[in-house]
Amino acid sequence: MKALLTLLALWLLLLSITVQGKIYSQCAIARNLKRLGLAGFQGISLAEWTCLAKTESGYNTQATKFNNEDQSTSYGIFQISSRYWCNDGRTPGSKNYCRISCKALLQNNIRAAVACVKKIVKDPRGITTWAKWRKNCPKRNLAQYIQGCKL
DSSP: OHHHHHHHHHHHHHHHHHHHOOBOOHHHHHHHHHHTTOTTGGGOOHHHHHHHHHHHHTTBTTOEEEETTTTEEEETTTTEETTTTOBOSOSTTOOOTTOOBGGGGGSSSOHHHHHHHHHHTTSTTGGGGOHHHHHHSTTSOOGGGTTTSOO
């Protein structure tokens, strides 16, 4: 009986780990963003992309934030809004311009999130779509976001 309880406890621990998602390290996210083609995409530096991911989610793939104002939710490492960019099945009037389920933006593999972000920054507002980017990233020395990452 004790062995069975130990196995059950281990299983529950592993289940909770997989549900929590992944919080990338700064250099791991910078390497992934570079590998997925964001370095220099639309004239946006890798340091700027890394700053965006840090300020929006703390590099957390499972980050979500509900917006009471428009009943939308922002999802994933870039906090992509269900109002315009993804479909969560709950947001009234969702546009889903990325043609993606919001759930796909919560994956540890950030390929889907990056594909959507590439569409978002082609919008006339570009990276300034993100209020936290506007507040925390422009006109600053962002070298710290990629320093020592051996890119």
